[in-house]
């Protein structure tokens with residue numbers, strides 16, 4: 001995780017991951033308690049079944065109670081039915097609990113990520129965020145739905161069984177216990193070997209998902225360079241490494257597993273041999289020996305389970321660490337507790353002594369002072385990297401300046417609630433304009449409760465209605481992740497329709513330099529003009545006509561204002577702007 005200057009980790013008050021996981025568990029204590037109860041009943045039934053066998057062998061058989069045999073069969077059958085029933089109930093309830101917990105974690109995480117500032121997304125790879133939300137949450141979920149809850153019961157039932165076995169025949173019980181240190185020793189040895197293999201496996205898995213994420217989202221670039229083969233080879237190598245790590249881990253596990261199995265059965269063998277000896281000497285009944293063997297079988301199960309659990313716990317804790325690290329991030333842009341809900345706005349936008357840099361010790365915008373009166377159109381002009389988009393981001397409060405203030409009417413942006421601020425601003429930029437969904441949904445994003453008539457009116461005003469009607473399903477046509485089926489100009493007109501529907505007092509237009517097809521050029525010009533009408537606007541456009549009509553043109557160079565004036569003023573002055581326009585024309 002990238003540690004940013006302001007989206008900072010709140011280390012002081014951070015609880016451990018265990019504590020936080022526990023708190024999530026506590027939130028859903030009812031299903032947890034129910035799961036534990038059903039698991040207890042299940043364990044109790046498991047304990048009873050060998051007792052029935054013992055009764056049959058030691059009492060019914062010697063007494064030749066033929067008439068009780070059918071009853072015995074029915075009795076045992078009933079036991080197994082109950083056993084199965086409680087087993088299903090236990091499995092369902094534990095998973096129900098686990099799903100509740102991971103649903104809470106996942107929604108909290110998504111909620112938190114939604115509220116983090118833009119800076120966070122610039123600094124974190126999408127692949128990583130996806131892996132927090134999917135892989136890590138799942139890893140934590142596995143822990144909750146695994147045998148963790150049973151571990152509590154396992155420990156309790158082992159204790160009960162040991163006490164029972166000790167009272168029944170302490171010598172035999174000790175034979176069982178002496179094999180444990182050996183099992184634990186081998187388990188620890190194998191755990192270390194496996195851990196290395198699993199860690200390697202995780203790294204490779206992350207790499208595969210990162211490559212997938214990166215290449216699928218930049219498929220256009222890959223194709224435009226004809227680099228498909230290169231990417232296929234790169235992926236094939238990565239996938240091969242992942243396969244190798246998988247196989248390595250499986251090989252190690254396949255070696256360890258039979259050894260553990262033999263060790264687990266060692267106690268059974270010991271009990272069988274020495275138990276038979278004792279039966280022959282008449283110190284133990286056959287029924288007691290059978291019961292003993294069954295209990296030994298029950299007792300060794302938790303060891304096998306625990307072995308699997310170590311791996312799940314390790315993976316879950318790595319996931320939990322990463323999740324809670326994100327949850328502990330404080331949003332860079334925070335709302336004040338008593339933030340003002342701005343209802344009516346006149347439309348003045350003022351930059352007052354702004355100094356700003358994205359990182360500490362860096363200044364991108366130098367002492368910016370700009371007073372934009374209601375309804376005024378201001379164009380920002382300057383070479384690439386001059387800071388135009390940065391000023392737009394400051395106006396929408398995606399970042400806060402280090403010095404100075406940005407004001408709407410007479411309110412500092414930091415005093416206004418983010419929701420109300422964004423309600424009054426419409427932004428059109430060329431990147432990531434559209435969301436996956438229909439054209440209608442995309443326009444309605446500006447006003448979620450808009451009627452079909454309003455949507456259509458907005459589309460008409462943005463000169464988008466005609467081409468929308470030509471799409472296969474009109475307003476119901478699905479546009480892809482980035483609107484791949486539309487031209488740049490068409491996407492922009494839909495984005496403008498969205499802003500028109502929203503009807504904000506302020507408009508920010510940040511166009512990319514990409515050339516637009518000439519067909520839509522005129523349409524866009526008109527559509528942009530409609531959008532800017534009667535609104536305070538900040539325009540970063542590359543179209544001379546849009547800039548020319550601005551009330552004020554601000555020329556920037558390396559984050560400093562070098563010239564201001566109208567088109568005519570600046571042309572007459574013959575400075576930077578005049579040279580720009582001659583180059584562009």
Ligand SMILES: Nc1ncnc2c1ncn2[C@@H]1O[C@H](COP(=O)(O)OP(=O)(O)OP(=O)(O)O)[C@@H](O)[C@H]1O
Pocket residue numbers: 122358359364382383384385386387388389390391
């Ligand atoms: N998120 C960011 N983090 C750090 N630096 C950034 C970030 N975004 C932009 N910059 C830097 O800030 C400077 C100004 O960038 P800005 O995007 O404002 O330029 P611009 O004038 O909009 O350029 P263009 O015309 O190419 O869009 C550039 O040097 C850029 O490298």
Ligand SMILES: [Mg+2]
Pocket residue numbers: 388389390510
């Ligand atoms: Mg820009």
